[in-house]
Amino acid sequence: MKLITHNMLTSNILKGVTKGFPLKIKADKVDNVSVDYNRDFITRIIPRIEYDALRAAVNDLGLNESLPETMPEAVQQDDEFLKTMHKVLLEYEVEEGELICPETGRKFPISKGIPNMLLQETEVS
Amino acid sequence: MFPTPDLSHFTRNDYSQIYEPDADSFLLLDALELKLNEILELKPLIVLEFGSGSGIATTFVAKNFCLTPSLFFAIDINPYACYSTKRTFEQNNLHHKHCLNIVQCNLTDPLIERLSSKVDLILFNPPYVPTETSDVKEVIERTYAGGKQGIEVIEKAIEQASRLLSSKGLFYMVALEENNFDTLKELANQVGLNIDIILKRRTLIERLFVVEFQRQ
Numbered sequence: 001m002k003l004i005t006h007n008m009l010t011s012n013i014l015k016g017v018t019k020g021f022p023l024k025i026k027a028d029k030v031d032n033v034s035v036d037y038n039r040d041f042i043t044r045i046i047p048r049i050e051y052d053a054l055r056a057a058v059n060d061l062g063l064n065e066s067l068p069e070t071m072p073e074a075v076q077q078d079d080e081f082l083k084t085m086h087k088v089l090l091e092y093e094v095e096e097g098e099l100i101c102p103e104t105g106r107k108f109p110i111s112k113g114i115p116n117m118l119l120q121e122t123e124v125s
Numbered sequence: 126m127f128p129t130p131d132l133s134h135f136t137r138n139d140y141s142q143i144y145e146p147d148a149d150s151f152l153l154l155d156a157l158e159l160k161l162n163e164i165l166e167l168k169p170l171i172v173l174e175f176g177s178g179s180g181i182a183t184t185f186v187a188k189n190f191c192l193t194p195s196l197f198f199a200i201d202i203n204p205y206a207c208y209s210t211k212r213t214f215e216q217n218n219l220h221h222k223h224c225l226n227i228v229q230c231n232l233t234d235p236l237i238e239r240l241s242s243k244v245d246l247i248l249f250n251p252p253y254v255p256t257e258t259s260d261v262k263e264v265i266e267r268t269y270a271g272g273k274q275g276i277e278v279i280e281k282a283i284e285q286a287s288r289l290l291s292s293k294g295l296f297y298m299v300a301l302e303e304n305n306f307d308t309l310k311e312l313a314n315q316v317g318l319n320i321d322i323i324l325k326r327r328t329l330i331e332r333l334f335v336v337e338f339q340r341q
Binding site for chain 2: 001002004005007008009010011012013020021033034035036038040041044045048050090111112113114115116117118119
């Protein structure tokens, strides 16, 4: 599971959950993958990212990446920021671990890099 | 005609757990190819496939319709299918260029909030066979069991697609004659989507067609 995937996942399908975002990550195994850097792609993707949730994910994983507290104003001109965003969003893969609903504590397992967000019928709102 | 994605990494054993691409799968690829120019013009940034199975359709799009890197979401309730989609994407050497996100879930339940109005291209080869219910136990049954009129899963997917599609977004789906185009049209119109048939094909036992949905 890449951090960009995590940035798009919510648990608000669960009964009693209002927002369900962001999910907390407990990572047992994280791999590094290499993805071709494409400036245009990252620039187009960034507006769709919930930045605070990304920073929380980086923190959950204990990654040694420096993301500023707020996104820079002129993102397009900030090559260093774009490259860091590329690395953080695309190049870390959580292979084994859990996603945790911030409101109910319900755990969703991640195995072989794939998060399992399936619910029992009794859990669905 | 674009080549079919390389599926040589799969064995008989894999196909006991995931849907083996068949006439319906290839019909979807052919339909997409018919719409090549429209899709290229769309320059899809975010692509989503419901029930990706072997990953053949997502891989086909990534390979031939996305000249610049795109963000792919492939979902499936079957974890073996999720993993198989990942393998197919990698077998076809797309994982360094494009970003594939795979989630095991029921339709797009955990993604719909964040991807609302953001998806440029949606693909679905659904379980379309009329059966007593679509709520079946066996994973292999889930690949075809469509419930009443074969549209129980289709109906939910159309509703979700209406929330996911970007303003110019396109949704391509395979269907069976028995699903009834007029029913599909009603379901689409109810959620503010237009629908057109873009390709038809007959096989020994099925009359298949592919439809294109877009926002009204």
